[in-house]
Amino acid sequence: MSGAIPDFVSLPLGLVLLVLGAEMLVRGASALAARLRVSELAVGLTVVAFGTSMPELSVSLFASAAGRPEVLLGNAIGSNLFNVLVILGVSAVVFPLAVQRRTVRREIPLSLAATALVLLMAFDNSLWPRGLTGLSRLEGAVLLALFAAFLWYIARSLGQDLQPAGVARTAGWLVAVLTGGGLLLLTVGGRLVVDGAVGIARTAGISDRVVSLTVVSAGTSLPEFATSVVAAARRKPDISVGNVVGSNIFNLTAALGLGLMVRPSNEPRGSVADLLVLVAATAALMLAMLTGGRRRLDRWEGVLFVFFYAGYVVWLLFGQR
Numbered sequence: 001m002s003g004a005i006p007d008f009v010s011l012p013l014g015l016v017l018l019v020l021g022a023e024m025l026v027r028g029a030s031a032l033a034a035r036l037r038v039s040e041l042a043v044g045l046t047v048v049a050f051g052t053s054m055p056e057l058s059v060s061l062f063a064s065a066a067g068r069p070e071v072l073l074g075n076a077i078g079s080n081l082f083n084v085l086v087i088l089g090v091s092a093v094v095f096p097l098a099v100q101r102r103t104v105r106r107e108i109p110l111s112l113a114a115t116a117l118v119l120l121m122a123f124d125n126s127l128w129p130r131g132l133t134g135l136s137r138l139e140g141a142v143l144l145a146l147f148a149a150f151l152w153y154i155a156r157s158l159g160q161d162l163q164p165a166g167v168a169r170t171a172g173w174l175v176a177v178l179t180g181g182g183l184l185l186l187t188v189g190g191r192l193v194v195d196g197a198v199g200i201a202r203t204a205g206i207s208d209r210v211v212s213l214t215v216v217s218a219g220t221s222l223p224e225f226a227t228s229v230v231a232a233a234r235r236k237p238d239i240s241v242g243n244v245v246g247s248n249i250f251n252l253t254a255a256l257g258l259g260l261m262v263r264p265s266n267e268p269r270g271s272v273a274d275l276l277v278l279v280a281a282t283a284a285l286m287l288a289m290l291t292g293g294r295r296r297l298d299r300w301e302g303v304l305f306v307f308f309y310a311g312y313v314v315w316l317l318f319g320q321r
Helices: 007-036 041-050 054-064 069-094 100-123 137-158 171-204 210-220 222-233 235-260 269-295 299-316
Strands: none
Touching: 007 041, 007 137, 007 171, 007 222, 007 235, 041 054, 041 069, 041 137, 041 171, 041 222, 041 235, 054 069, 054 235, 069 137, 069 222, 069 235, 069 269, 069 299, 100 137, 100 235, 100 269, 100 299, 171 299, 210 269, 235 299
């Protein structure tokens, strides 16, 4: 239960706030891009992506402080899988996602590289000195350095993404209200949905393990889900895809890196299979965008992504751990 709000009220109320917040954020992001004369992709990769990833960052920090490394890793990996397979899958079903050439050649490969690096860190005994085990603070610092490098890359790219000066611009106060209000509604709505869903699941007798593998990781990605689907419906694929790719990079570098700085993770082995699935999913996204010559995720590919995620969840729930 979310405070004094019953679970059966919290869940639908949260969904309404998510839809409203996503609509505001997409409008605000588009207006911000026009005002700054930068591409919607750049705004999607930064302001939108980092804003909608605040739930993942919060969960990562609290999980590390509580000494629960399985939650820290599971949240980052599970959220990224949900982002790629469900969010982009559903968004592509709503409207096929055609993106810029640089997204396929730069940002998606960067997300794949970040995932592969965390996977290598899980096997770090032969790669690092002094026989380090698990994911250490040193590796957390490396991930944070990569996040700083990603921010530098985006800042450096802004000058190459300028829009024409004639694009209509929205008043600054309205941009701030739309963007800030959208982020606030997404945060509150996501929390209400997660709390309501967890409460209902526990009332129904579903175990905490099942809830954490499904509801929590998917729940922290609800802001990204609402934002990307609304962006796809409004024919703004760069915001939709940029939101997911930027969020995934943020989750694996900033959120996971900060969590490791709070408390190192000593049990990465259980997450290796999940990381392998995430590498495969990200590679599949890049392959889908490269095939056909249109840099587009089509509806049928989106359906396959959603089915792949469903199969992964079934695999998890039937004792593969």
